[in-house]
Amino acid sequence: MKLEVAATQLEALGNPTRLQLYRTLVRAGDDGLPVGRIQEKLDIAASTLSHHLKRLVDTGLVTQERQATTLICRANYPGMQALVGYLVDECCADAKCASTPAEAAA
Template sequence: MKQETIHDLDLEVAASTFAALGSEQRLAVLRCLVRAGTDGLSIGELGQRTGVTGSTLTHHMKILAQAGLVTQEKQGRSIICAAVAFDEVRALSAFLLRECCADAETQDHDHG
């Protein structure tokens, strides 16, 4: 069975996105935003829920936004910086599962 090669760009994008999640605080922020749904949260509410505030939260949001995982939008005097890019999160999950069990039938199960 011929093994398909993962497209280099897909691998590069996925690695960059996973790197953005390589912080407990950023992962907590993203999980909070996923829970909030498509309406997102104001920066203040996000800070209250996660315990990450001020310049630290701004820094983490910038990294998550650059990775395409969150969006930031000004609404009146508030910044709704917490609307999650659900399509990107789904694409990341699909990347991980795309070749799930592809090699299972070629493995020798008699060793163990």
């Protein structure tokens, strides 16, 4: 993953509404959720939801599929795994990592 892609995705997730939206879709699993159900769960206006969904789709974190008149949104799990992998791939490459929470606090 390129630095610019990771930065764009992390920036998108830096908004509380988008982070809540993304976590809702991650929890929904592979079936995803229809836009109307997301709107009910998050209790936000349709235009606000549309704005935030577009940002997550544009960054590759969410996919959408039209099923007749229903728009299904899903977390892009390979994209999420790539981002998490990018963040932890080189964990402690230049230093020893703490192996316990107590060591981390010290």
